[in-house]
Amino acid sequence: MDIYREEILEHWQNPQNYGVISHADLVVNQINPLCGDEVTFYFKISRVSHPRGVKAHPGGVPAKGKSAMIRDVSFTGSGCAISTASASILSEEIRGKSVESVGKLTGQDVLSLIGGPVAPARLKCAFLALEAIRKLKVEN
Amino acid sequence: MNIQKIRNDFPILKRKINGKLLAYLDNAATSQKPKQVIDMLSHYYSKHNANVHRGIHTLSVEATEELELARKKVADFVGVSDPSEIVFVRNATEAINLVAYAWGRLNIEKGDEIVLTVAEHHSNFVVWQQLAMENGAVLKIVPIDENGEVDQEAFKEALTKKTKLVTFCHVSNVLGTINPVEKLVSIVKGQWSNVIILIDGAQAVPHVPVDIPRIGCDFYVFTGHKMLGPTGIGVLWGKREILEEMPPFLFGGEMISKVRLDNSTWNELPWKFEAGTPNIAGAIGLGAAVDYLSKIGMENVRAHEIELTEYAISRLSGIQDIRILGQKDSKKRGGVISFNVGNIHAHDVASILDSEGIAIRSGHHCAQPLMEFLGISSAARASSYVYNNFEEIDRLVEGVMKVKKTFKINSKHEIHV
Ligand SMILES: Cc1ncc(COP(=O)(O)O)c(C=O)c1O
Numbered sequence: 309m310d311i312y313r314e315e316i317l318e319h320w321q322n323p324q325n326y327g328v329i330s331h332a333d334l335v336v337n338q339i340n341p342l343c344g345d346e347v348t349f350y351f352k353i354s355r356v357s358h359p360r361g362v363k364a365h366p367g368g369v370p371a372k373g374k375s376a377m378i379r380d381v382s383f384t385g386s387g388c389a390i391s392t393a394s395a396s397i398l399s400e401e402i403r404g405k406s407v408e409s410v411g412k413l414t415g416q417d418v419l420s421l422i423g424g425p426v427a428p429a430r431l432k433c434a435f436l437a438l439e440a441i442r443k444l445k446v447e448n
Numbered sequence: 449m450n451i452q453k454i455r456n457d458f459p460i461l462k463r464k465i466n467g468k469l470l471a472y473l474d475n476a477a478t479s480q481k482p483k484q485v486i487d488m489l490s491h492y493y494s495k496h497n498a499n500v501h502r503g504i505h506t507l508s509v510e511a512t513e514e515l516e517l518a519r520k521k522v523a524d525f526v527g528v529s530d531p532s533e534i535v536f537v538r539n540a541t542e543a544i545n546l547v548a549y550a551w552g553r554l555n556i557e558k559g560d561e562i563v564l565t566v567a568e569h570h571s572n573f574v575v576w577q578q579l580a581m582e583n584g585a586v587l588k589i590v591p592i593d594e595n596g597e598v599d600q601e602a603f604k605e606a607l608t609k610k611t612k613l614v615t616f617c618h619v620s621n622v623l624g625t626i627n628p629v630e631k632l633v634s635i636v637k638g639q640w641s642n643v644i645i646l647i648d649g650a651q652a653v654p655h656v657p658v659d660i661p662r663i664g665c666d667f668y669v670f671t672g673h674k675m676l677g678p679t680g681i682g683v684l685w686g687k688r689e690i691l692e693e694m695p696p697f698l699f700g701g702e703m704i705s706k707v708r709l710d711n712s713t714w715n716e717l718p719w720k721f722e723a724g725t726p727n728i729a730g731a732i733g734l735g736a737a738v739d740y741l742s743k744i745g746m747e748n749v750r751a752h753e754i755e756l757t758e759y760a761i762s763r764l765s766g767i768q769d770i771r772i773l774g775q776k777d778s779k780k781r782g783g784v785i786s787f788n789v790g791n792i793h794a795h796d797v798a799s800i801l802d803s804e805g806i807a808i809r810s811g812h813h814c815a816q817p818l819m820e821f822l823g824i825s826s827a828a829r830a831s832s833y834v835y836n837n838f839e840e841i842d843r844l845v846e847g848v849m850k851v852k853k854t855f856k857i858n859s860k861h862e863i864h865v
Pocket residue numbers: 476477539540541542569571572617619620621648650651671682814
């Protein structure tokens with residue numbers, strides 16, 4: 309099984325950004341219908357007025373009219389190696405990115421990030437984190 | 449019993465999966481089919497296909513005869529003398545739903561109690577949970593002990609004068625536990641003779657000799673595809689007097705006696721419960737499956753299962769970091785072996801075994817209440833049948849070693865959560 313490479317197993321044993329952000333701005337959650345496994349993502353969102361002027365919002369609801377950015381992200385949940393590694397890798401990928409660009413992530417992007425291919429039966433595991441992240445919606 | 453000869457009857461066992469010979473150990477999900485069953489389906493469609501009942505032409509008469517002969521075979525197979533108590537349905541799930549709709553909705557009222565075990569398959573759990581929610585009845589869930597057996601003290605205590613229905617599986621699809629069904633029935637009926645008992649025999653009829661009338665229950669359900677038969681055919685057995693009092697479940701053709709503009713009367717048993725064109729080929733295929741099993745002899749099927757299970761448990765328990773769920777004594781359990789390897793998720797175990805051509809199941813096995821009770825989120829499950837051999841168990845063991853090697857489980861790493 310090619311998918312069980314060193315890198316994937318490393319993420320499984322030491323997932324990055326694992327844990328709860330206690331004052332998260334947004335929390336999204338997704339269940340894998342295949343097994344009932346669950347992943348929860350926590351986000352801190354900032355508003356930036358212009359691309360380079362990244363300025364953390366002092367808390368509360370970010371001001372309107374500015375683009376939302378993922379300032380911090382973490383996840384919890386117990387899953388298989390594929391879903392855990394994919395959540396870990398995705399969390400690294402999306403930190404510091406705009407919510408808008410994260411919304412455009414595709415399944416193919418996830419497969420290239422985790423270095424697929426993944427057997428068809430396991431795609432749901434690989435995409436669990438992506439499905440959760442796709443629920444991320446920031447009002448404008 | 450010549451296992452190689454039996455194996456030769458199952459064309460699919462020659463398949464290669466990922467370059468390796470298939471080792472099919474997912475029989476609790478569904479069994480494979482012998483050529484006798486496959487040929488019977490083809491024979492029926494090539495020679496006798498017609499709609500059944502009331503047809504005057506030759507084919508219709510033949511198809512009807514074949515269908516009713518299959519019913520008789522199935523009845524004989526489970527010790528039932530009156531074939532009209534055998535209702536053909538789609539599967540065990542539909543059989544349970546039929547009872548819930550046609551019997552449950554009339555007989556279970558607000559405040560009444562339904563007693564079942566925590567080890568039920570979702571199909572014998574959600575049905576009653578939903579009925580209870582709808583009718584305001586109370587669901588009483590009996591725990592199991594460390595061997596996976598129904599806690600008989602708790603079972604006794606759960607029974608009260610409000611109990612209307614008691615239900616439990618004959619063999620657990622996760623733990624393989626063979627419940628002492630006659631004993632459980634006598635506990636209930638000894639004190640509360642009016643309580644109705646439904647037994648889910650989906651994992652029992654394929655594997656152990658079952659004589660339904662001897663058990664003393666009121667309803668017994670099983671499913672054809674787990675016992676070498678086709679998919680889409682299942683069986684509800686009910687005591688004649690109870691089935692007769694029950695209203696139909698579905699309405700339409702086949703199930704009526706007379707239809708007037710303003711009312712209708714119902715056909716006799718079992719057709720009252722078989723609305724619409726039935727799964728004729730499926731029933732006939734199930735008849736062929738039952739013939740096949742009878743020819744081997746269910747005592748022999750069970751003896752082989754005990755041997756294989758004993759071997760599998762002893763070899764698997766020799767592996768460090770493996771945890772086998774449930775009873776260890778193979779005489780008290782069926783051929784279902786659920787296990788976990790270290791902290792490795794069951795899906796990863798199943799994926800790696802699949803790469804070796806070994807088919808097992810992983811996940812919650814449609815028994816989430818049980819998984820929660822056991823404090824695990826998933827398990828790997830290897831389940832054998834009459835065509836499995838010792839070599840396949842050896843391959844399973846080697847496969848599990850490969851899982852450990854892939855995940856470097858021997859290297860004493862601390863693994864998160
Ligand atoms: C114990 C038990 N009951 C009921 C069922 C449901 O069978 P079916 O899906 O054929 O209705 C199963 C099958 O998975 C089972 O193992």
